[in-house]
Structure formats: structure tokens, C-alpha cells
Amino acid sequence: MKIILPIAGKGVRLRPYTNELPKCLLPVGGKTIIDWIVEDADRLTPKETIFIAGYKAEKIQEYLEKKPEWGNTRVVLQMNPQGLGEAIARGLPYVNDGEPLLIILGDTLFEADLAQLEFAEDNVLYTYKVSDPRRFGVAVTNEKGEITELVEKPQTYVSDEAIVGIYYIKDTAELRKALRKMISKDIRSNGEIQLTDALQMMIEAGCKFKTAPVERWLDCGLPETLIDTNSIMLNKNDNSANFHFPGTKIIPPCHIGKNVKLENCTIGPNVDLGDNCSLRFVNIKNCVVWANESLSFTLIENQIVASC
Known part of the structure; x- marks a missing residue:
């Protein structure tokens, strides 16, 4: 298995703090945001962790040099971000077809059982039940628990399972195919190459996706929410x-x-x-x-x- 962590964003909602550091290196609960994410994923013993960096990428590289315990790491640049789908496409040359891939967004923290992925037979999207699905991308499932559709910010109810930014992909060849098609034909949503659109293409092509629950989904995107998350993470540290x-x-x-x-x-x-x-x-x-x-x-x- 390999891991891709997209961390190229500027973190504008956290200025002025992100004027000094990229968002993933902000401290919370006695560690950096990225420390919490990588250490949680390390239980899966990945062959390599790939960081898609852009804003202040040199700070990321300097930090990784101080983390030999993280094993094989690689920084791939995304200096002109065109969306999450494009970020993942930049990391895919370092992932073989058929090699399981775990994608974790580098700007939120979570409590979830990642160990179950060792036995997963299908692609898995982690979700969190929310009271107002209109604010999120959601996964629609059938009676078998398989995802049939991904819907961005539905204005009428279709599902309350919000996609939280943890994606386990077994059909890496199909993901590569979908993203290549989107990039070559410049298929965009809201002006960006969206990972969700590529996943929907995979579903329509017959790839099976299931959901897995996130017990707690913690936001670090604003100063006030980062402070709230800090109080929760301190109970662990x-x-x-x-x-x-x-x-x-x-x-x-x-x-x-x-x-x-x-x-x-x-x-x-x-x-x-x-x-x-x-x-x-x-x-x-x-x-x-x-x-x-x-x-x-x-x-x-x-x-x-x-x-x-």
C-alpha cells in the first residue's frame, strides 16, 4: 500500500498563522496536524507516503527530513493547484496499477478504524453522518451497502453520509484512467479537476465502493475550530x-x-x-x-x- 496526502493548499482561512507555516504543520494537541494523520496511518505499514505539496513546500521538505521514523517519503509539487483530482494525478506515477492506495486529506483530523482496510475487498470511502447534508458531498448507498452515487451538496435529501476525505482505492488502474480522461478533456466542476468526479466515473464503470464510518471528524480549518480540536486531541496527548x-x-x-x-x-x-x-x-x-x-x-x- 501507498499513501497520498494532498497538502498543497494555502490555508487562507487560517491566516495570519499560515503566513508562517503551511496548514498541515500548524500545532494542535502537542503535535502538528500532519503528525496526527501520518502516525495514525502508519499502522498500515505503507511502502511510501507521498506528499502533494505546493504552498511553502520547502517547509514540508525540511520537516520530513526530521522524520526518518516515517520511512519512505516523497514530496511531489503542485505549484498551480487545479483541484484535488489533479493533485492525486500528480502522485499516481509513483503508484503501480493494482497497488492499494490510501488518500487522506491533510487538513482534517479524524477517529476511524483504518486497520480494517487490510482486509477490504472493495474500494472504501470513509463517511460521517451529518445533520445537514446540504453542506457536504455525500455517498448514496443501496441495500447491499454499496455506493451507487456521489452527490455534491444535495439540496434535497439523498443521504446523510458525508465524505470526509479518506479514500481507499484498490482499483488504482481505473482511478488513473478516470483522472487521465478528466485532465485530457479538461472535465471540471466548479473550475477544478475534482476527485469526486473521478470516483463517480469509477462507480459507473463498475468499480465497487463501500463506506466505512468515522467515529469523530475534527475540523482544523478556522482558528476557532482548531482551538476546539486542540482540546479534544489533548485528551490523547x-x-x-x-x-x-x-x-x-x-x-x-x-x-x-x-x-x-x-x-x-x-x-x-x-x-x-x-x-x-x-x-x-x-x-x-x-x-x-x-x-x-x-x-x-x-x-x-x-x-x-x-x-x-
């Missing part, structure tokens, strides 16, 4: 019990980075402190604090703290 600082109270869950200095502070709940931070007389909760920040004599709530 709370290391606050390992630290004691003079005059300081730490209320879990929190994640404390390396070489952090705290003096007379109240930290937490739900605070991620990056490496080399220094805080004196600070009361802080529900925040993500980037590495190397210094704060004194302040009260901070519900913020991303970064010098950018």
Missing part, C-alpha cells in the same frame, strides 16, 4: 502530570513542550505549549501557544498565540 514548576498550577489536559519555563502561572485546561516557551505570571486556558513564545503578566483564553 496530555503530559502535564510529568511537570512541576514554581508557583504554577497546571490543569489537565495540557501538553508541555521541551525546555518550557513557567513561573507563577495557571496553565489549562486545554493548553498546548510549544518548545522553548517562557511564561511568567500568566493565566491561560483553551489556547495553542507556538514554540519560542514569551508571555508575562497576562490573561489569555481561546487563542492561538504566535508571533506572526
Whole structure:
């Protein structure tokens, strides 16, 4: 199996933070977004993980050089993004026909059982039941649980199973064929080469797709949603019990980075402190604090703290 992670976007809704870093490298819950995704997928022991990068691609490359434990990785450039379908097409030359492929969008976090893919006989799209399907692309299934149609933002009810951005493809040759056709004939939806359109072509060509559930779907696309996601992920990565600082109270869950200095502070709940931070007389909760920040004599709530 190989994995493709599309991470070329500019993350405009997260500015000014993405002026400094690509979205996938933003910290949340004591790790970067991409750390959470890759480490979760590593249980499948992929032969290679392919990153489709564009905006600040050099930052991605630098980060991967610090991650030898991730095994074989490759950065493929998409400097003029033309849609998710085009991004995947750029990664497909490094995937053999018949070789299983897992595609995971690099801008959301999730709780899902990926281990079941080792035994999957069909293509699989992970979905999450939503109360308002009109905001999402959804998968329509038949009585056998097979996907019959993919519908983008349906205005009348056809399904409540929203497609979350995790795609397991066994019929890689058919995916390649569909994307080549779309690109050669410039078939676009909303101005872009869409992966969903290629998957629909595969369904119409007879490829079988089934759904698998996502237990939790976490958004990192806006500052306020990233802060909410931070509080959830900290429950998985709370290391606050390992630290004691003079005059300081730490209320879990929190994640404390390396070489952090705290003096007379109240930290937490739900605070991620990056490496080399220094805080004196600070009361802080529900925040993500980037590495190397210094704060004194302040009260901070519900913020991303970064010098950018």
C-alpha cells in the first residue's frame, strides 16, 4: 500500500498563522496536524507516503527530513493547484496499477478504524453522518451497502453520509484512467479537476465502493475550530502530570513542550505549549501557544498565540 496526502493548499482561512507555516504543520494537541494523520496511518505499514505539496513546500521538505521514523517519503509539487483530482494525478506515477492506495486529506483530523482496510475487498470511502447534508458531498448507498452515487451538496435529501476525505482505492488502474480522461478533456466542476468526479466515473464503470464510518471528524480549518480540536486531541496527548514548576498550577489536559519555563502561572485546561516557551505570571486556558513564545503578566483564553 501507498499513501497520498494532498497538502498543497494555502490555508487562507487560517491566516495570519499560515503566513508562517503551511496548514498541515500548524500545532494542535502537542503535535502538528500532519503528525496526527501520518502516525495514525502508519499502522498500515505503507511502502511510501507521498506528499502533494505546493504552498511553502520547502517547509514540508525540511520537516520530513526530521522524520526518518516515517520511512519512505516523497514530496511531489503542485505549484498551480487545479483541484484535488489533479493533485492525486500528480502522485499516481509513483503508484503501480493494482497497488492499494490510501488518500487522506491533510487538513482534517479524524477517529476511524483504518486497520480494517487490510482486509477490504472493495474500494472504501470513509463517511460521517451529518445533520445537514446540504453542506457536504455525500455517498448514496443501496441495500447491499454499496455506493451507487456521489452527490455534491444535495439540496434535497439523498443521504446523510458525508465524505470526509479518506479514500481507499484498490482499483488504482481505473482511478488513473478516470483522472487521465478528466485532465485530457479538461472535465471540471466548479473550475477544478475534482476527485469526486473521478470516483463517480469509477462507480459507473463498475468499480465497487463501500463506506466505512468515522467515529469523530475534527475540523482544523478556522482558528476557532482548531482551538476546539486542540482540546479534544489533548485528551490523547496530555503530559502535564510529568511537570512541576514554581508557583504554577497546571490543569489537565495540557501538553508541555521541551525546555518550557513557567513561573507563577495557571496553565489549562486545554493548553498546548510549544518548545522553548517562557511564561511568567500568566493565566491561560483553551489556547495553542507556538514554540519560542514569551508571555508575562497576562490573561489569555481561546487563542492561538504566535508571533506572526
